[in-house]
Amino acid sequence: MVVRIASVERVLGNANDLIAALGPAAAAAAPFAEQAIGGLLNVGAGLGAVERAAPAYVAVLSLTEPPQPAFLVRSPDEVKLRRAVLVAGENDTLKTEKRNDGFERVAKDETSWFFGRCGEWVLYTPSEQVVKLLAFDREKEKTFGSVVERHCVELLDAGDLSAAVNVAKLTETFKNEIEQARQQVLQGIEQLPDEQLSTGGADPRAIKKLYSDLATLAFDTLRDTRWAAGRLNFDAEGVRAEGALSVAEGSGTDALLAANPPSTLEHLGLLPAGAPAYAGMNFNSEQVTTWLRDWLSAAFATDEKKKEAIQAALEGFAKAGLGQIAGSFSLPAGPNTGMLVTMLFEAQDPNALRTAFRDYSVQLGESKNPMFTQTVEYTAAAETYKDHPVDLMLQGLQFNAQDPQLAIVQGLLTRFFGGAKFQTRLTTLEGMLVEATGNDPKFLHQLVDSLE
Structure with a gap:
């Protein structure tokens, strides 16, 4: 794994803007940003020893x-x-031992670190195993950019x-x-209690199979997966x-992603x-409907009426195109507002989709067990x-009030819902x-206004 810091100056500046x-309530967090960067680079309060305008890197090598870890920084x-x-x-003595591999071993008491130069950069690590791995001919070795997937490099730079992360190696x-x-x-x-899984009257064995399939x-x-990369940017x-993610060509995951591309940025x-x-996705009606139909046959094998009703709703999704x-998600903005979720569903027949959504929600939405x-x-x-x-549509979820832990969950849900339902x-x-x-009609009104 390689972590890149754009620069100490940029990260701290943007963090302070945020x-x-x-x-004022967040002002107390300001010192922690510098402490976090110092900890990440293993210099503690000594960030002054790192060039603040240059990138810095931390690598964790799974080959050892x-x-x-190994660290790469520029230092004045x-x-x-x-x-x-x-x-x-100031009064501590450091013992320095030069090595024939380009590194120096620097020790304080029983603690040793290894330091080496790479042009204008300083590389340091606590591990002699890492030093041996890095004892290569730099003129013959591949560069990081030639080894890592192009999109990963772009994310690192941005x-x-x-x-x-080299997931394949891990x-x-x-x-x-x-x-x-x-x-x-x-x-x-497999050990989950059946009484917690009988949602909507479904067979707990089918629920467990669903969870097992997802796992x-x-x-x-x-x-x-071969490589994974991500970036964070923050400002005011x-x-x-x-x-x-980069996945192996021809793998099962490759085929899955190819068959289910994400939603376009336009939507x-x-x-x-x-x-x-x-978040966005592309709904593959044929594949999803087939999979759900098979699962429902097992989940509601003893309730033929409910199974047929849900399958009819699924057919409605497919016919609606x-x-x-x-979709987007926002946390509650105030004590009584609740969270906000907005969704856009592209469909050839939106009214048919609304009918299918109603039937599906009503059939699967009713449930009762010892927990809720x-x-x-x-x-x-x-x-x-x-x-x-x-x-x-009003959805209610009432937990068993006699259980103190479930009572806490009930309170959190009421906060998220902005009310009882x-x-x-x-x-x-x-x-x-x-x-x-x-919990406010204006949320839909604002969404409609923005689309018309």
């Missing part, structure tokens, strides 16, 4: 046992840098803080531990994040600005906005079903 924008004062890394005071190095984790997860799913998919995706306007751009999270899906009771009230054309009939409003526009989940 903290200032958050208001256990994995060990290498002597000061060494003392910062070894936490040496972020205030960014990271790239999964090879820790394959036994990963397989052990897989088995533990699958065993844990297996996650581990298979990890196996097929907020925090932005971006990530990318994401139609959503309200300012939300902290956005559901395609691109885009879930209810759904759906009213078609409950409201009107600009001559658009608006459906209203979650309100979802739906209407149709040309080629689109529009949905806003929040």
Whole structure:
């Protein structure tokens, strides 16, 4: 794994802009940004020994046992840098031993670090194993940019803080531990209490199979992934994040992603600005409907009426021509507002999609078990906005109040819902079903206004 800091100056400047924008309550966090960067580079309070306008890198090498870090920075004062890394005071003596591999071993008491020069850069590590790995002919060795996927390099260069991970190497190095984790997860799913899984009357065995399939998919995706990279940028306007995965060509994950491309940026751009999270996907009606039909046959094998009703709703999704899906999520903005979720569903027949959505939600939304009771009230054309009939769905989730832990969960949900029930409003526009989940009709009104 490689972590890149664009520069100490840039990261701290942007972090302070963000903290200032958050208001006086966040001011106490200002010193922690510098402490965090100093800790990341293992110089503590000695950031003055690092060139503030230059990038800095931290690598964790899984080739060593256990994995060990290496740091690469520019320094205006290498002597000061060494003392910062070894936490040496003015009166502490550092012992220096020159080596024939281009590194110097610097020790304070029982602690040793290795320092080497790479042109204008200083490389330091606490591990002699890392030193041996880095004892190469730099003129013959491949550059980082030629080894890492191009998109990973682009993300590293663009972020205030960014990271790239050689996932393929990690999964090879820790394959036994990963397989052990897989088995533990699958065993844990099998041991889940049946009474907690009987949502909507579904067979708990089918729910466990669904969870097991999802867990297996996650581990298979990890196996097929070659590189992963991500970046964070922050300023007074907020925090932005971006990530990318590179998967093995011809792998199962490659085929899955090719068959289910993400939603276009065009659709994401139609959503309200300012939300902290956005997501999009492309709904493959044929594949999803087939998979859900098979799962429902097992989940509701003893309830033929409910199974047929849900399958009819699924057929409605397919016939409606559901395609691109885009959505945004915002946390509660005040004590009584609740969270806000907006969704856009591209469809050839939006009205048919609304009917299918209603039938599916009502059939799967009713549930009762020892932990909670879930209810759904759906009213078609409950409201009107600009001559658009608006459906209203009220979702309630009541936990067992006699359980103190569940009572806490109930309180959190009430805070997120902005009330006792979650309100979802739906209407149709040309080629689109529009949905806003929040406890105020204006959320849907604002979304419709922005689209017309």
